[in-house]
Amino acid sequence: xKIIVCIKQVPDTxxxxxxNPDGTLDRGAMLAIMNPxxxxxxxxxxxxxxxYGAEVTVVTMGLPKAEExxxxxxxxxxxxxxxxxxxxxxxxxxxxTSTTVAGAIRNLEYDLIITGRQAIDGDTAQVGPQISExxxxxVISYAKDIKVEDGHVIVQRQYDDGYHVVKAKxxxxxxxxxxxxxxxxxxxxxxxxxxxxxxxxxxxKDLKDVDDSNIGLAGSPTKIAKASDKVxxxxxxxxMDLDADGAVSYIMGKLKExxxx
Amino acid sequence: MGLEEYxxxxxxxxxxxxxxxxxxxxxxxxxxxxAKDLNTDVTAMLxxxxxKGLADQLAEYGADKVIVVDDPELKDYRTEPYAHAxxxxxxxYKPEIVLVGATAIGRDLGPRVSARVATGLTADCxxxxxxxxxxxxxxxxxxxxxxLLMTRPAFGGNTIATIACPDNxxxxxxxxxxxxxxxEPIAGAKAEIIDYNPGFTPNDKYVEILEIVKEVSNTVxxxxxxxxxxxxxxxxxxxxxxxxxxxxxxIGGTVxxxxxxxxxxxxPKELQVGQxxxxxxxxxxxxxxxxxxxxxAAGMEESDIIIAINKDETAPIFExxxxxxxxxLNKIVPKLTEELKxxxx
Numbered sequence: 079x080k081i082i083v084c085i086k087q088v089p090d091t092x093x094x095x096x097x098n099p100d101g102t103l104d105r106g107a108m109l110a111i112m113n114p115x116x117x118x119x120x121x122x123x124x125x126x127x128x129x130y131g132a133e134v135t136v137v138t139m140g141l142p143k144a145e146e147x148x149x150x151x152x153x154x155x156x157x158x159x160x161x162x163x164x165x166x167x168x169x170x171x172x173x174x175t176s177t178t179v180a181g182a183i184r185n186l187e188y189d190l191i192i193t194g195r196q197a198i199d200g201d202t203a204q205v206g207p208q209i210s211e212x213x214x215x216x217v218i219s220y221a222k223d224i225k226v227e228d229g230h231v232i233v234q235r236q237y238d239d240g241y242h243v244v245k246a247k248x249x250x251x252x253x254x255x256x257x258x259x260x261x262x263x264x265x266x267x268x269x270x271x272x273x274x275x276x277x278x279x280x281x282x283k284d285l286k287d288v289d290d291s292n293i294g295l296a297g298s299p300t301k302i303a304k305a306s307d308k309v310x311x312x313x314x315x316x317x318m319d320l321d322a323d324g325a326v327s328y329i330m331g332k333l334k335e336x337x338x339x
Numbered sequence: 340m341g342l343e344e345y346x347x348x349x350x351x352x353x354x355x356x357x358x359x360x361x362x363x364x365x366x367x368x369x370x371x372x373x374a375k376d377l378n379t380d381v382t383a384m385l386x387x388x389x390x391k392g393l394a395d396q397l398a399e400y401g402a403d404k405v406i407v408v409d410d411p412e413l414k415d416y417r418t419e420p421y422a423h424a425x426x427x428x429x430x431x432y433k434p435e436i437v438l439v440g441a442t443a444i445g446r447d448l449g450p451r452v453s454a455r456v457a458t459g460l461t462a463d464c465x466x467x468x469x470x471x472x473x474x475x476x477x478x479x480x481x482x483x484x485x486x487l488l489m490t491r492p493a494f495g496g497n498t499i500a501t502i503a504c505p506d507n508x509x510x511x512x513x514x515x516x517x518x519x520x521x522x523e524p525i526a527g528a529k530a531e532i533i534d535y536n537p538g539f540t541p542n543d544k545y546v547e548i549l550e551i552v553k554e555v556s557n558t559v560x561x562x563x564x565x566x567x568x569x570x571x572x573x574x575x576x577x578x579x580x581x582x583x584x585x586x587x588x589x590i591g592g593t594v595x596x597x598x599x600x601x602x603x604x605x606x607p608k609e610l611q612v613g614q615x616x617x618x619x620x621x622x623x624x625x626x627x628x629x630x631x632x633x634x635x636a637a638g639m640e641e642s643d644i645i646i647a648i649n650k651d652e653t654a655p656i657f658e659x660x661x662x663x664x665x666x667x668l669n670k671i672v673p674k675l676t677e678e679l680k681x682x683x684x
Contacts, residue, residue, distance in 0.1 A: 089494075121344075148633055172450065173459055199494055199615070202462035204450035207418070211454035216544045217418050219447040232549070237443045239355065242415070243550040249542045299459030299507040303474050303488060305500040313644075314661035318652055322670035329646060329671075330678050332662045336644055338566070338623055339590070 081123045082186060084115040084154070084179060084193040084204035084209070087140055089146040115194025119254035121261040122224050123156045130226055133157050135186060139179055141166065145277055145333040151262035152272035160186070169295030172200075174278050176208030177292040181285030183213065195220055206253035216250040221274070222257055231304045232333040282307065342435075345508040349376045349434035351446055352405075353382040355416070359393055361562075362406075362440035366522035367401040369467055370438055371522065376469040377485055383404060383530070384435065386424050388414040392531060393531070398530035401522050405530045412539040415565070416444050419544035422451040427537030429456050431448035433614055434509045436487050436608040438467075441513035442627060448514045460511040465518050466490035472503035487512070506650065508521065517562045517618045542596060554609075559609055566592030566623045569612055570600060573628020573668060582669070583627060586676045589683055595619065597629050613638035628668050631656025636681065650673065 087177035089108040111294075112120075123134045136151040138144050140160040150161035162182045170178060183191065191213075203219070208219035222241065223234035228247075233252060235242045284294065291297050317328055333339045348370040363383070368379045380403035380632045384394060387409065406428055412420040412589040425448065427603035429437065429480040437452075439445040441463045453460035472486040487510040504510040561567060568587040570580055580594065581639070587594050596606040598613055612619050614634035624642035629635060631647070633652055640659050648668050657663040664671065 116361075136566065144674040171459060173454065173460075176450075177455065194454075200458075200462075201493060202450075204453075204460060204462055205445045207450035207643070208445055208454040211422075213449050214544075216546050217447070217451065218546060219418070220443055237355075240551070240553040242548050243552070244417075244546050245549050249544075251542075289403055299457075300461055300502050300504050301472070303472055303501040303503045305498060314663065316647075316657045316660070317661035318665045320664060320666060322666060322674055325648070325666050325671045326674045326678050327663040328664060329662065330682075332644075332646070333623075333679075336623075339643070339679065 079126070079130055079190065080185060080186075080188045081132050081134050082127060082188045082191045083116070083120045083123045083134060083151070084191065084206070085120060085136055085137050085138050085147055086194070086197045087138065087144040088110070088113045088199045098295060106311055106339050108180070110143065110146065112150055112196050113197045114256045115254055117194070117261045118256045118258040119192040119194050119252075120151055120154060120156065121259045122221075122254055123190075123305050124262065125259065126190075126224070126226055127155065130309050135188075136158065137179065137182055137186075139160065139163070139182070140173060148277050150264060151270045152275050153268040154262055155268060159275065159277045161279045162281075162285075166294050169298065170293065171298035172202050172204040172208060172302045173300070174293050174295075174298045175316045176205045177212055177288055178285060179205065180209050180212035181288035182280055183209070184286035185227060185280075185284065189213070189248045191249070193251065193253050195253045203253070206251060213251070216246040217253070218244050218246055218250065219253040220255055221252045222255050224254075224258070226250060246324035270318050286295075342508050345433045345435040347378070347379050347382055347434045349382045349384055349428075349432075349438070349509070350402070351437070351439040351445065351506050352385045352393070352402075353440050353442060354385070354387050354390055354393060355444075356568070357387060357390055359396055360442070360454045361438065361515075362442060362514075362516045363397065364400040365516065365519040366438045366440060367397065368521040369519040371387065371401040371588050372434075373436060373467060373469055373487070373668070377435070379405065379435070380434070384408070384425060386413050386421055387413050388412075391547045394530060397530045399524040399526060401528045402407055403626045404470070404488065404533060404537050406533045407518070408535055408537070410536055410539055412545070414539070415548055417546055417548065418447055418451055419546070420539055421448050424537060425452045426455040427533065429509060431535070431537075435508045437511045439511070439513045441515045445513050449511060453511050456509070458509060458511055460513065461489040461491060461502045461504070463489045464489045464514050467512060467514070467615045467671060469485060470516070471507045474501075484587040486510070515618050517620065519589070561593055561595040561612065562619055564593035564595070564619070564621050566590055566596045566625075567612070567619060567642075568625045568627065569595040569597065569629060570606075570627050571597040571635075572599040572603070572627030573630070574605075575628070579669070580605060581670045582676070586625070586672055586679070589676050589679045592623070592625070604612075626656050626660065629656055630654045631659065656674050
C-alpha cells in the first residue's frame, strides 16, 4: 500500500501567541510546527504502515524552510518526502494551493491520501476536499478512525450529532481530525535516518497538468481586500482584592445593575 | 459567459433526518439583506429524500424560491451526490452568491463544490456585506461594485481578513452557525418551488454508509442558551463541575466549557466553546477557571456580558471580561449560588 500524507508547516498559535508592542501579531517570535491535524493524519498513516505494511510519502507546499516539517515526519517514520516550493506558487488561496498539491501528487503512486482536516493558521478545512476533487477521488472528511480492508477504507466520519461509518474504495482521500490519535514522538534513530534521507524538491515545472492560471496569487479566485490584526474588545473592570463575600456581592451587584436578575 | 449573467443569492438549506438546521434559517436571514442590496431574490437549495414538505418553512424564513432536489441518493449526507446536486444547480441556474453553513457537512460540501465549479470559497465568515473591490480606488485597476465582501477570522482568531472573489462566480462563503440572525418567521409565506433533478449515476465516489451512530445528548444546545456558566481547566475535576451546574440551575443557565475540559474527558465535545468548538453569544457568559486563550475567546467574545472568575490575575480572560474577579472559584461560586437562591424565585 502506498500512502501520501499532506502536511503544512504553521506558526504555533497554541498556548503562546506573541504580540508586538503595537498589538500586532509577532509571527517571527512564534515557533513553526507541523500542523496538528496533519500530524494526526501522519500518525494514522504510520499506524496503517505498522499494521499492514505501507510506504508513506509526505508532501508539503511552502517556503524552503518547510523542509523542517518534512524532516520531522521522516523522523517519525515516513519513508519519503516531497517539498513543493517555488516563488510563483506564493500567495495561493485554497483553490490555487489544492491545484498545486494535486499537480504534485499526480507524479506519485498512491492508494490512499491523508490530509489534516484544517490548518491552525487558515482554519479553512478546504484544501483536502479540493485536492480530492482535482484528482477525482472519493473523499471522507473529519475522520476519527481509519481501517483498511480488502482494497477499501472503513472510516468513522464525525458529524455534529454523531458519526457515520463509511466505506470507500481506494484510491481515496481522507481528512484527519487531531482527535484521531496521539502522534508518536520522533526516535533518535529516526532523527538520524531523517537527515540521511533525501527530500525531493519540486518547483512549478514539476507539477503535472496544472495551468499557469491556477497557481499562486494570480491564480487565486479569492483576493484579500483588507487584513488587520483583530481589534480586541477592551477590558472591563477586574477586582483583585476582594474576599469571597466581596466577590459575590460585586457580581450580584452587576447582575442586578444589568437586569439579569 | 459574463459574470453579470449570474444572479441571485442562494443558500444551502441543510437538513439532517429531514429536519432543517437553524443554520439554514440564519443563512436565509443574511441572504435577504444581501439580496436587498443587490436588488435580487433569495433561493434556498433543498437537497434530500422526501424533503419537499420543508419548503414552506424555508419560505417563512425568507426564501423567495426553493429549488428542491429530491432523490433517494440524497437520503443521508454523502459528499458526492450532494456535491453533484449543488454543482448542477449552480451550472444550471447561475447564482451570483452561494452561502453554505460552516458545519461538519458544509465544510466538506463547500470546498468540493467550489473546486468543481472552479470558483473561490471563503471559510467560516462572520460578516458578509456588499461593497466595492478594491475597497478604495487604485489607479490603473478597475474597481468592481456590488461585490460580496467576506470577513473571517484567521490565525486562531488573532487576525481578521476581508476577502472578495471579483473574477469568478458564484462568490461562495461558508458561515459559522450562530453568527447570522434569522428573521422572525412570516407565517403562511410561500415560495416558488422548482423541482430539479440532475440525475445520479453512482460510482466509486458514492461512498457506502455502513452505520449511522447518533450520539444522543440530553444537553441543551449551548448556542441557544441565554446564560452560559462555562468552566475551564481551573475547575479541577469532572466532579467539581457540579458547582457550576448548581449555579446554572439557579440562574436558568446552561453549563459549557473550554477545550481543555473536553480534552481531559470531563465534559462532552458538544459543550465546548471556542475556535474548534461552538461560537456562542449569550446575554451572560460566566468564564470560571478559564484562562481565556485566544482560541476560546474567538468563540465567546461577542457575549453581551462576560463575567470572569479566575485565581490567576494575569489570565487573558480578564482582557475581554466586562467584570472580572481574581479569587478562588471553589469559594466564590457556591456562595454566589446561595445568594442567587435568595433573590431568584
